[in-house]
Amino acid sequence: MNRIEIRDESCKGCQYCLIFCPRELLQIDKSRINVLGYNPARFVDNPEKPCLGCALCAEICPDALIEVYRKKKGAVKANVRTPNT
Amino acid sequence: MALTKVFTRPDSLRDINFHFCPGCHHGTAHRLICEAIDYYGIRERTIGIPGVGCGVFLYNYFDLDVCEAPHGRAPAVATGFKRVLPQNIIFTYQGDGDLGSIGMSEVIHTANRGENITVFFINNSVYGMTGGQMAPTTLLGQRTTTTPYGRDFRTEGYPIRMAEMLAPLEGVAFAARVSLHTPTQVKKARKAVLRALDIQIKNMGFSFVEFLCACPTNWGLSPRQCIEKIDGEMLQSFPLGTYKNRQDS
Numbered sequence: 001m002n003r004i005e006i007r008d009e010s011c012k013g014c015q016y017c018l019i020f021c022p023r024e025l026l027q028i029d030k031s032r033i034n035v036l037g038y039n040p041a042r043f044v045d046n047p048e049k050p051c052l053g054c055a056l057c058a059e060i061c062p063d064a065l066i067e068v069y070r071k072k073k074g075a076v077k078a079n080v081r082t083p084n085t
Numbered sequence: 086m087a088l089t090k091v092f093t094r095p096d097s098l099r100d101i102n103f104h105f106c107p108g109c110h111h112g113t114a115h116r117l118i119c120e121a122i123d124y125y126g127i128r129e130r131t132i133g134i135p136g137v138g139c140g141v142f143l144y145n146y147f148d149l150d151v152c153e154a155p156h157g158r159a160p161a162v163a164t165g166f167k168r169v170l171p172q173n174i175i176f177t178y179q180g181d182g183d184l185g186s187i188g189m190s191e192v193i194h195t196a197n198r199g200e201n202i203t204v205f206f207i208n209n210s211v212y213g214m215t216g217g218q219m220a221p222t223t224l225l226g227q228r229t230t231t232t233p234y235g236r237d238f239r240t241e242g243y244p245i246r247m248a249e250m251l252a253p254l255e256g257v258a259f260a261a262r263v264s265l266h267t268p269t270q271v272k273k274a275r276k277a278v279l280r281a282l283d284i285q286i287k288n289m290g291f292s293f294v295e296f297l298c299a300c301p302t303n304w305g306l307s308p309r310q311c312i313e314k315i316d317g318e319m320l321q322s323f324p325l326g327t328y329k330n331r332q333d334s
Contacts, residue, residue: 003088012107014301014308020268038107058092059268062112063103068092 002053004043007065011040017057017066023049026057095119097128099148108308110265110298111139114207115146117271118176121278122149125286131174132166134159136188138180139213157188160195163202174285176203182212185221185245192251199256199290203281206247206293208262209300210319217303221245224322229303244322248295252328258290261327264297266315270325280330289331297323 006017011034018026018041029042045051053070094100097119103112122128133151135143136159144151154162159177167175184192184206192204211229212218218231222244226235236244252260259281263274274296281292297319299311306314 001088010102014107016108016308016312019309019312036102053091055092056268059271060113062105062108062110064094064098064112064116066092067090067094069088070091072087072089 002051002068002070003045004051004057004069005067006041006043008040008042009034010036010063010065011038012036012063013038013040014062015041016060016062017041020056020060022054022056023052025049025051095123097122097148099146101145103146104142105139106300106302108299108301108311109139109213110209110296111207113265113271114178114205114274114296114298115143117275117278118178118205119147120275121282122174124279125282127174127282127286130172131176132170134163134166134175134177136177136179136183137214138183138207140178140180140207141214143178157183157186158191159183159188160191160200160202160204163204164195164198164200167200167202171201174203174282176205176282176285178205178207180207180213181209181220181222182215182218185247189221192247193254196251196257196291196293197254199258201285201288201290203285203292203294205278205281206295207298208247208295208323209298209303210244211300211303213300213303217300222247222323224318228305246323248293248328251291251293254291256291257293257329258331259284259292259294259327260329261293262295262297262323262325264315264320264325266297266299266312273325277327284331295323297325 034040055068058066105111137156163175210222219229248262261277263277264270281294284292
């Protein structure tokens with residue numbers, strides 16, 4: 001149910017998101033090369049081990065290419081906040 | 086159940102591809118600073134001052150006013166801005182060659198005067214943009230293009246620790262070293278960036294945040310190996326922590 005979106009045309013294939021995904025749902029897409037010339041990361045959800053929406057991949061992505069969507073439940077602890085001024 | 090977007094690119098960060106190499110942590114540092122600017126709602130009155138290095142193209146990526154400074158002189162330019170425009174939020178963004186080498190005197194005296202600015206220091210232990218020469222922060226034994234046999238303390242000295250060096254100065258209100266190599270450390274780094282800008286908003290003095298970053302190209306390692314190198318070698322030479330956090334204003 002939770003999911004992420006990767007802007008894969010800007011992905012440089014550094015694999016940081018692969019290293020830190022606790023469910024190992026990310027992989028390098030060897031079948032295509034993006035406009036920058038890299039094999040981009042790809043999100044493949046696994047129904048048995050679904051995405052947690054933990055946003056660790058988005059947190060580590062050096063190019064800020066990952067958006068995380070989560071079922072709204074409890075406090076949202078991520079970077080989307082309203083400015084307090 | 087409807088899905089909520091919980092993580093996205095901050096508004097202050099323009100929708101442009103970074104020119105950084107794969108695995109470089111400059112982009113993470115950019116994002117954290119933009120998130121903090123959005124959090125405090127200070128985008129309209131913030132001025133960024135990048136030094137010279139890979140971070141020099143900050144004006145392409147940050148959707149705010151930016152003034153370029155000559156090599157190492159970003160804290161001096163920031164001092165001028167802050168004195169003329171005291172209501173504005175001024176930060177500098179400098180690498181280790183820029184701040185630790187050529188701009189050492191500027192940053193020390195700016196910190197000692199207690200200028201109310203924020204300095205973000207990117208420490209990747211090498212000169213990134215100019216081709217991987219030895220920086221003052223290069224680790225002992227690290228091979229660079231100017232230390233092909235590894236840095237030797239007998240001829241090149243020891244890696245310099247800026248956060249520890251600046252913390253004892255009276256004018257410094259906040260000095261911290263954070264790392265960007267794991268999501269946990271990125272979250273800690275976000276807190277440090279928020280605190281550093283908070284100090285400036287409250288006019289409490291000079292704030293300084295040092296980021297430990299990877300430079301896969303000039304280290305000659307894959308991004309995965311870079312994380313291991315930061316986790317092992319680099320954290321031994323550069324211990325993380327908050328070295329000063331003034332509470333009173």
